[in-house]
Amino acid sequence: MTVQELPGAAAYRPTPPPAWKPITDPAPLLPDPEPYRVLGTDAVADVDPELLLRLHAELVRGRRYNAQATALTKQGRLAVYPSSTGQEACEIAAALVLEEHDWLFPSYRDTLAAVARGLDPVEALTLLRGDRHTGYDPREHRIAPLCTPLATQLPHAVGLAHAARLKGDDVVALAMVGDGGTSEGDFHEALNFAAVWKAPVVFFVQNNGFAISVPLAKQTAAPSLAHKAVGYGMPGRLVDGNDAAAVHQVLSEAVGRARRGEGPTLVEAVTYRMEAHTNADDATRYRVDSEVEAWKAHDPVRLLERELTERGLLDDAGIEQAKEAAERMAAALRDRMNADPELAPMDLFTHVYAEQTSQLREQAAALRAELDAEQDHDEHGPEAGR
CATH class of the missing domain: 3.40.50.970 (Thiamin diphosphate (ThDP)-binding fold, Pyr/PP domains)
Structure with a gap:
């Protein structure tokens, strides 16, 4: 049995409104x-x-x-x-x-x-x-x-x-x-x-x-x-x-x-x-x-x-x-x-959130410690901090 043969099938056939026109002329x-x-x-x-x-x-x-x-x-x-x-x-x-x-x-x-x-x-x-x-x-x-x-x-x-x-x-x-x-x-x-x-x-x-x-x-x-x-x-x-x-x-x-x-x-x-x-990309492939x-x-x-x-x-x-x-x-x-750019590593944390999260503060502190240690090493040699 097809859809058309189902009882009342005609009632389900959509009909356009009597005066239907496109909302906008295409x-x-x-x-x-x-x-x-x-x-x-x-x-x-x-x-x-x-x-x-x-x-x-x-x-x-x-x-x-x-x-x-x-x-x-x-x-x-x-x-x-x-x-x-x-x-x-x-x-x-x-x-x-x-x-x-x-x-x-x-x-x-x-x-x-x-x-x-x-x-x-x-x-x-x-x-x-x-x-x-x-x-x-x-x-x-x-x-x-x-x-x-x-x-x-x-x-x-x-x-x-x-x-x-x-x-x-x-x-x-x-x-x-x-x-x-x-x-x-x-x-x-x-x-x-x-x-x-x-x-x-x-x-x-x-x-x-x-x-x-x-x-x-x-x-x-x-x-x-x-x-x-x-x-x-x-x-x-x-x-x-x-x-x-x-x-x-x-x-x-x-x-x-x-x-x-x-x-x-x-x-x-x-x-x-x-x-x-x-x-x-290798454009010769395509x-x-x-x-x-x-x-x-x-x-x-x-x-x-x-x-x-x-x-x-x-x-x-x-x-x-x-x-x-x-x-x-x-x-x-x-x-x-x-010319090599002069980058400020701590700027990584500047524009992430309006107020830094605890995780960002922890990460920033860790990076700051690494940078300070590197600077101390450069200024005082490998014995610095011992």
Whole structure:
């Protein structure tokens, strides 16, 4: 006997309400079928030339920053570095669209975005160096700690943005995440809460093709990650992540929408991670060189330079000037990172609890005794204390 043959089965068949309509029309929430582009299109004529030149200078500096930080890992000055080479347009645009009082919530790969927002390049690498804590004061810079656990920064961004809205503060939070992070539960929870609360937050997904070694096709069957937005009742935007002008425009519109009280937006930037996941990864195990070479033809620095030179806004001297400025930054970063940090071991206990527990006090006392004994040994020799 089938369910349909059971007595009274018809009474259990759900029927829609007589005048049922979607709570929200999904059509305006859907992204364009193709990533939005500006460079190489008529839309570029509407972009401020000064903005294009600034984007170029920052892209060149960002590319050099990535190269220098990668070299520092090989020299043992950094424990690990997740390079964003190839994704610089996303990183720079995310930093430049925010006002000073807004908040940036980066992932572990978004060091460059933090630097472009004004963070000291050395402080941005402190965590990756293996030093204590974050390396910088999040409140001072309005940059949350570089988040290593996948997607846990997203609910934090929603909470801060919602709190700011309740207080009447003009604050927008921009939360950055990779395509792998969209497979985490925190992604769902953050987008759902943000849409229900109309929180002033922008979710910025850098789809660089792989979650370490897992390609996007093995993570989701959605037409695009931007399509996921409609399920939460927010707009989804799809943009060419290597087109710096397009990313800046789309993010600017999303930030403006959030600031006007119109709620969150999910932006997916289609880009590519040119280098390995980190210096501890061997990308040749899961992708072929021809794929990497194909993406090099769509390099964000090259795309913008070509546009600027064709429009007569940039010449060889200007390109060289940007490279020289980047080299000065890299040299200063290298010199400062090659100096051993002066660490205070007792700081380990300073920011754990507002009031130290008995266990922490015991541990602090033990460490203090060891440090005093070591100092006594250095000053008076091995016979000290006998």
